[in-house]
Amino acid sequence: MATIDGLPKLSDVIAAHGLDAKKSLGQNFLFDLNLTQKIARTAGKLDDLTVFEVGPGPGGLTRAILSLNAKKVIAVERDERCLPALAEISAHYPGKLEVISGDALKTDFASLAPNDGPVAIIANLPYNVGTQLLLNWLLPPVWPPFWQSLTLMFQKEVGERITAGPDDDHYGRLAVLAGWRTKAHMEFDVPPQAFSPPPKVTSTVVHLTPRENPIDCDAKKLGRVTEAAFGQRRKMLRQSLKSLGGEALLLQAGIDPQRRAETLSVEEFCRLANLV
Numbered sequence: 001m002a003t004i005d006g007l008p009k010l011s012d013v014i015a016a017h018g019l020d021a022k023k024s025l026g027q028n029f030l031f032d033l034n035l036t037q038k039i040a041r042t043a044g045k046l047d048d049l050t051v052f053e054v055g056p057g058p059g060g061l062t063r064a065i066l067s068l069n070a071k072k073v074i075a076v077e078r079d080e081r082c083l084p085a086l087a088e089i090s091a092h093y094p095g096k097l098e099v100i101s102g103d104a105l106k107t108d109f110a111s112l113a114p115n116d117g118p119v120a121i122i123a124n125l126p127y128n129v130g131t132q133l134l135l136n137w138l139l140p141p142v143w144p145p146f147w148q149s150l151t152l153m154f155q156k157e158v159g160e161r162i163t164a165g166p167d168d169d170h171y172g173r174l175a176v177l178a179g180w181r182t183k184a185h186m187e188f189d190v191p192p193q194a195f196s197p198p199p200k201v202t203s204t205v206v207h208l209t210p211r212e213n214p215i216d217c218d219a220k221k222l223g224r225v226t227e228a229a230f231g232q233r234r235k236m237l238r239q240s241l242k243s244l245g246g247e248a249l250l251l252q253a254g255i256d257p258q259r260r261a262e263t264l265s266v267e268e269f270c271r272l273a274n275l276v
């Protein structure tokens, strides 16, 4: 049967190249072009954008991004078995898809970013490395970053931990770090049966855009304060932050030492980080 983009059906691509999903690589593939286009559209109009994709796999989301006229896609894939399938997509969209064979955790995305236009990152992330990749993109030494938006698929529980606010059960280190430098929203959920093989839990697409002027604060210090505070989230801050200055530090920051980590705003965490 013909497909919208004229390339073979993804199930045929997977069969032809023997791409049985590997759990160790977080491989849960998307087949439905309507869904992959919906994910890609979350990044906005793609015509002027260079898109970085992590883990193109057999290329379902890659094909959606290219079908929506992205200027260029640079995709980093760790599983060499996927390279022939991706080469077929490259041939179908000459000059538009560059595939880098390697580990995204070891890839210096900033140095690969072109300097002739905006960059977006769009990915159905492998769940085992998704949070670490997000932190790498959120915490570079200089800001604003090389990307203008991140559109990323996570397990829903991780999406909640990225987008939560104070007094929410999911509020923690990840939400403070994401909220400090970005505006982050959960856009829509994707049920397990949309993937092959289906994961155990619901997934969600998170969209993040950089804040132009995040509160001036050192990322490493903010990391240390949030790690200590949420490491003992049920304890009062004067106890959980003892090693960083405890009650004296909190009073200096104008924060009641009896409060708990989950009640503090991002701004209050930054105030503490600036005093340690």
Ligand code: SAM
Residues within 6 Å of the ligand: 025, 026, 027, 028, 029, 030, 031, 054, 055, 056, 057, 058, 059, 060, 061, 062, 076, 077, 078, 079, 082, 102, 103, 104, 105, 124, 125, 126, 127, 129
């Ligand atoms: N983009 C495809 C899709 O939506 O159908 C596949 C997504 S699948 C959830 C995750 C992909 O990331 C797999 O293709 C896997 O091989 C790849 N991957 C896993 N770990 C990786 C890493 N460290 N660096 C680059 N790619 C990785």
